[in-house]
Amino acid sequence: xxxxxxxxxxxxxxxxxxxxxxxxxxxxxxxxxxxxxxxxxxxxxxxxxxxxxxxxxxxxxxxxxxxxxxxxxxxxxxxxxxxxxxxxxxxxxxxxxxxxxxxxxxxxxxxxxxxxxxxxxxxxxxxxxxxxxxxxxxxxxxxxxxxxxxxxxxxxxxxxxxxxxxxxxxxxxxxxxxxxxxxxxxxxxxxxxxxxxxxxxxxxxxxxxxxxxxxxxxxxxxxxxxxxxxxxxxxxxxxxxxxxxxxxxxxxxxxxxxxxxxxxxxxxxxxxxxxxxxxxxxxxxxxxxxxxxxxxxxxxxxxxxxxxxxxxxxxxxxxxxxxxxxxxxxxxxxxxxxxxxxxxxxxxxxxxxxxxxxxxxxxxxxxxxxxxxxxxxxxxxxxxxxxxxxxxxxxxxxxxxx
Amino acid sequence: xxxxxxxxxxxxxxxxxxxxxxxxxxxxxxxxxxxxxxxxxxxxxxxxxxxxxxxxxxxxxxxxxxxxxxxxxxxxxxxxxxxxxxxxxxxxxxxxxxxxxxxxxxxxxxxxxxxxxxxxxxxxxxxxxxxxxxxxxxxxxxxxxxxxxxxxxxxxxxxxxxxxxxxxxxxxxxxxxxxxxxxxxxxxxxxxxxxxxxxxxxxxxxxxxxxxxxxxxxxxxxxxxxxxxxxxxxxxxxxxxxxxxxxxxxxxxxxxxx
Numbered sequence: 001x002x003x004x005x006x007x008x009x010x011x012x013x014x015x016x017x018x019x020x021x022x023x024x025x026x027x028x029x030x031x032x033x034x035x036x037x038x039x040x041x042x043x044x045x046x047x048x049x050x051x052x053x054x055x056x057x058x059x060x061x062x063x064x065x066x067x068x069x070x071x072x073x074x075x076x077x078x079x080x081x082x083x084x085x086x087x088x089x090x091x092x093x094x095x096x097x098x099x100x101x102x103x104x105x106x107x108x109x110x111x112x113x114x115x116x117x118x119x120x121x122x123x124x125x126x127x128x129x130x131x132x133x134x135x136x137x138x139x140x141x142x143x144x145x146x147x148x149x150x151x152x153x154x155x156x157x158x159x160x161x162x163x164x165x166x167x168x169x170x171x172x173x174x175x176x177x178x179x180x181x182x183x184x185x186x187x188x189x190x191x192x193x194x195x196x197x198x199x200x201x202x203x204x205x206x207x208x209x210x211x212x213x214x215x216x217x218x219x220x221x222x223x224x225x226x227x228x229x230x231x232x233x234x235x236x237x238x239x240x241x242x243x244x245x246x247x248x249x250x251x252x253x254x255x256x257x258x259x260x261x262x263x264x265x266x267x268x269x270x271x272x273x274x275x276x277x278x279x280x281x282x283x284x285x286x287x288x289x290x291x292x293x294x295x296x297x298x299x300x301x302x303x304x305x306x307x308x309x310x311x312x313x314x315x316x317x318x319x320x321x322x323x324x325x326x327x328x329x330x331x332x333x334x335x336x337x338x339x340x341x342x343x344x345x346x347x348x349x350x351x352x353x354x355x356x357x358x359x360x361x362x363x364x365x366x367x368x369x370x371x372x373x374x375x376x377x378x379x380x381x382x383x384x385x386x387x388x389x390x391x392x393x394x395x396x397x398x399x400x401x402x
Numbered sequence: 403x404x405x406x407x408x409x410x411x412x413x414x415x416x417x418x419x420x421x422x423x424x425x426x427x428x429x430x431x432x433x434x435x436x437x438x439x440x441x442x443x444x445x446x447x448x449x450x451x452x453x454x455x456x457x458x459x460x461x462x463x464x465x466x467x468x469x470x471x472x473x474x475x476x477x478x479x480x481x482x483x484x485x486x487x488x489x490x491x492x493x494x495x496x497x498x499x500x501x502x503x504x505x506x507x508x509x510x511x512x513x514x515x516x517x518x519x520x521x522x523x524x525x526x527x528x529x530x531x532x533x534x535x536x537x538x539x540x541x542x543x544x545x546x547x548x549x550x551x552x553x554x555x556x557x558x559x560x561x562x563x564x565x566x567x568x569x570x571x572x573x574x575x576x577x578x579x580x581x582x583x584x585x586x587x588x589x590x591x592x593x594x595x596x597x598x599x600x601x602x603x604x605x606x607x608x609x610x611x612x613x614x615x616x617x618x619x620x621x622x623x624x625x626x627x628x629x630x631x632x633x634x635x636x637x638x639x640x641x642x643x644x645x646x647x648x649x650x651x652x653x654x655x656x657x658x659x660x
Contacts, residue, residue, distance in 0.1 A: 039592035040556075041573035046486030050561040050571060110556020110571065110593025117536040117555050128535035128559055140419070189529055189650040190565025266502075343567045343647075344520075345499040348486070 028362015067211020068094035193271035209245035295325035472616030480579035526653030
């Protein structure tokens with residue numbers, strides 16, 4: 001099947017890396033079984049904060065998945081040749097992120113054995129149904145595109161013509177996955193901090209900086225560990241994309257804050273107050289939210305100066321800052337902050353528990369395994385048609401191995 | 403033409419997907435038309451169950467928990483030690499958190515801290531029903547918002563959607579926390595959402611909800627809101643009543659006389 005034979009030949013280093021990931025996965029699995037046995041009460045979630053890390057991480061990774069469009073669009077629609085080598089990496093990242101999203105949703109379900117009820121009783125007026133359609137469709141499209149283009153590349157022939165409309169379709173589809181995910185939240189009458197029309201645009205802006213930032217980091221790691229170079233031109237172009245998207249993202253956040261703070265509607269202000277100043281003596285998210293602000297400021301400062309942006313030492317720092325700023329903002333504050341204060345004005349502390357973190361890390365590790373294997377396949381194909389054998393792509397994932 | 407194993411696997415995978423997609427499309431087409439029929443409100447609705455809570459009467463009995471106790475006993479609602487895992491069908495919250503819009507800055511002294519009984523509002527346009535991805539929660543023709551604990555997948559989208567905090571999730575197995583199991587009503591498993599059902603099992607037998615019967619002050623008045631002569635309708639004509647967050651357009655069936 002699909003060149004997986006390339007992934008089962010690797011150096012010692014490669015196997016050690018995969019083994020370590022396997023251990024993290026097994027730990028996550030063990031805690032998942034524990035959660036399955038005792039119920040979601042083993043997490044930090046509660047009647048007032050009824051969604052936590054799982055859904056927040058799901059939201060964040062939908063963005064990472066959607067961001068593949070930032071390499072696909074210039075390469076296929078504008079024939080931007082510099083993205084020739086990075087495009088397949090972006091598509092593989094999208095596939096991995098979508099699978100992680102599905103896992104995050106799955107571990108959040110109280111009755112996972114009934115998950116197929118979503119298909120058995122299709123409910124088109126529920127946004128959750130459309131999220132399932134858009135995510136699974138996106139997974140299918142990207143799987144098809146990577147298989148076909150990479151096979152063609154290995155055979156050293158042009159990809160079949162019918163794949164082009166599929167690729168073009170994947171572009172609006174990428175936008176749709178994050179739009180539908182934003183609609184999950186922005187259509188709820190009782191949650192004032194989510195009830196904003198800018199949610200979907202803000203999600204997309206956040207996605208288009210955090211995803212490509214992660215992709216740049218992967219490219220830099222590949223260059224260092226395997227010698228596989230996507231080309232400085234591609235990296236520079238990606239960093240420009242990250243810069244613009246980050247500026248737009250920060251702009252959207254400020255726009256949102258203005259409306260809330262200048263109108264001074266108490267119910268709307270309360271959510272921001274909880275996140276950035278603390279509410280009713282509850283400050284536990286405040287340092288994290290300010291860290292996100294600080295990281296965003298640092299990232300913008302580093303990215304906006306062209307010579308810094310091109311500097312091989314500064315660029316990864318800027319990318320890490322973008323990634324973690326968004327990770328805190330979208331992967332933590334947005335979801336938890338939407339629940340506090342509750343409709344009945346209750347301020348509830350949400351602290352993810354050890355089982356919860358372990359399960360999240362387990363899913364990160366699954367993502368890391370997928371990226372490692374996929375990138376190894378991609379590099380092996382490039383290696384076959386390019387120079388000699390390619391070495392190990394020791395690809396550490398994002399926050400999983402901090 | 404020779405078919406390799408790879409081609410065979412690809413073809414069977416694709417046909418499997420195509421078959422599944424067609425099945426899904428057919429199901430959506432069939433169900434959505436059925437659903438629009440059932441969701442549209444009939445012009446002359448003959449029954450719409452509702453409740454009027456008389457806070458003045460309720461206040462007379464200080465520290466009273468009769469409604470909660472009766473409901474919990476009738477519906478096997480667990481009493482869990484951890485307040486964060488609590489399951490609530492009918493419970494109380496302080497007046498000022500329930501009706502923030504009635505606060506005028508001066509009346510708080512008299513009203514502050516008054517416990518207000520809360521329950522599912524059985525909305526005319528329930529957000530929880532709109533978001534549920536499996537139709538495990540739905541609105542009956544008589545206005546009761548129902549819950550199928552066997553279909554619920556535990557995604558808790560309804561909890562995020564409910565503007566009243568009326569839905570509870572079973573974070574742990576509730577059964578060990580039920581003092582006396584009522585054999586006439588099902589217990590729930592962990593991992594599903596539940597809420598007040600307006601005692602539809604009692605209504606079916608011509609009885610009133612157990613909280614209504616249990617209230618020593620007769621502060622809970624239950625009846626048919628579609629009938630102009632019903633008890634709740636008479637009260638709503640005579641006294642000033644509010645609903646919780648009416649501006650959201652959910653149309654709660656529970657009214658409060660303040």
